[in-house]
Amino acid sequence: xxxxxxLKAIREKAQHEMKLRNSNVRIKVIVGMGTxxxxxxxxxxxxxxxxxxxxxxxxxxxxxxxxEKGLSSMEPVVDVIEEGKPRYCYGNINSEIAKRIVVEHxxxxxxxxxxxxSTE
Amino acid sequence: xxxxxxxxxxxxxxxxxANCDLISIVIGIDETQNKLSFExxxxxxxxxxxxxxxxxxxxxxxxxxxxxxIGLGIxxxxxxxxxxxxxxxxxxxxxxxTRLYAxxxxxHIDRMPLGSIEDTFLSSIIGHSDINFFIKLxxxxxxxxxxxFILDTREIKxxxxxxxxxxxxxxxxxxxxxxEGIKKIELEEF
Numbered sequence: 229x230x231x232x233x234x235l236k237a238i239r240e241k242a243q244h245e246m247k248l249r250n251s252n253v254r255i256k257v258i259v260g261m262g263t264x265x266x267x268x269x270x271x272x273x274x275x276x277x278x279x280x281x282x283x284x285x286x287x288x289x290x291x292x293x294x295x296e297k298g299l300s301s302m303e304p305v306v307d308v309i310e311e312g313k314p315r316y317c318y319g320n321i322n323s324e325i326a327k328r329i330v331v332e333h334x335x336x337x338x339x340x341x342x343x344x345x346s347t348e
Numbered sequence: 349x350x351x352x353x354x355x356x357x358x359x360x361x362x363x364x365x366a367n368c369d370l371i372s373i374v375i376g377i378d379e380t381q382n383k384l385s386f387e388x389x390x391x392x393x394x395x396x397x398x399x400x401x402x403x404x405x406x407x408x409x410x411x412x413x414x415x416x417x418i419g420l421g422i423x424x425x426x427x428x429x430x431x432x433x434x435x436x437x438x439x440x441x442x443x444x445x446t447r448l449y450a451x452x453x454x455x456h457i458d459r460m461p462l463g464s465i466e467d468t469f470l471s472s473i474i475g476h477s478d479i480n481f482f483i484k485l486x487x488x489x490x491x492x493x494x495x496x497f498i499l500d501t502r503e504i505k506x507x508x509x510x511x512x513x514x515x516x517x518x519x520x521x522x523x524x525x526x527x528e529g530i531k532k533i534e535l536e537e538f
Contacts, residue, residue: 229532230525233506238518242511259475261361264422266354276473282519290514293475295365296411 254288254333257281260305268303269322275298276326277306281334289334302345308333311323319345349424351463352386352452358421359388359448360472366392368445369479371472375465376486377454377535382457384452387413391445400440406430425450433454462535466469466526473522479504487533497529 245251259265259274270293278289285300302319308329309315316339320327325343333339339347349355356373363371368390377384392452393405404426409419426436433453452459465485470477473481483499504522505513512518 229528230363230521232503232507235504235518238515238521239508240512243394244519246511251380261357261475263358263403263419266358266361267349271354271467275467278470278474279523282516282523286518290477291474293361293471295361298520305352305471309524329510331363 259295264300270304280330353463363390368392372482495533
């Protein structure tokens with residue numbers, strides 16, 4: 229069973245890593261979690277992003293969720309925001325595509341073009 | 349919505365949009381009463397009487413910028429509860445917050461499965477890292493024995509100090525804690 233004591237160990241390890249690596253937020257991933265997004269599978273997409281970012285230990289990536297933005301027919305919708313770069317908006321995402329976005333776009337810097345809705 | 353965890357995600361999102369800093373969620377099975385209940389309380393902006401009653405109407409949305417003036421989140425959840433001999437209640441006051449309570453007959457044939465509520469909690473905690481979550485899950489069995497699981501992100505955050513709750517190892521910790529807790533109290537029925 230996990231206890232709060234485990235957290236202490238995690239904290240110490242994290243503090244050490246923070247000194248070695250830059251942990252400032254480099255990329256923000258925002259999953260649209262409105263009613264239509266959820267009905268279209270946004271919850272699984274969110275879970276995939278959280279899992280992938282955690283297991284790959286991407287400490288400079290933050291995954292968050294927001295309400296609808298009026299693109300119901302293209303849900304689930306995901307924004308990838310990197311400072312100094314255009315805002316990439318993906319549509320009709322599922323878990324498989326979410327994994328590709330993590331590997332190809334977030335890790336390697338190549339947006340997954342076939343699922344892009346807009347770049348602004 | 350295919351399961352209750354999706355409704356829960358939706359309701360939590362409403363609370364998050366109400367600018368709250370604490371969401372308290374109590375979910376439990378009471379076999380002695382044949383009940384499955386959900387209580388979600390936030391300390392957000394709250395709603396006046398009119399908005400509160402409108403929120404249960406599918407042809408209402410609080411999102412003014414929207415072209416299609418519908419909002420199905422709450423009406424769908426309400427309908428599902430009532431279809432299962434359950435009940436649905438929403439209370440709110442301006443500046444104090446909102447409380448939503450939904451109850452289902454646990455073994456009702458139309459009751460949707462609970463689904464993966466552990467994913468709902470993890471997504472909400474990570475996706476709204478600035479909001480605190482108090483989660484209490486309980487299961488009262490036929491012989492009146494109660495099993496309880498509690499997760500309070502305020503405790504976790506104070507233990508973490510300057511490390512964000514979104515830190516990869518913390519996410520894995522939260523995931524394991526939630527999975528273990530839900531398994532321990534046997535909230536999953538499948």
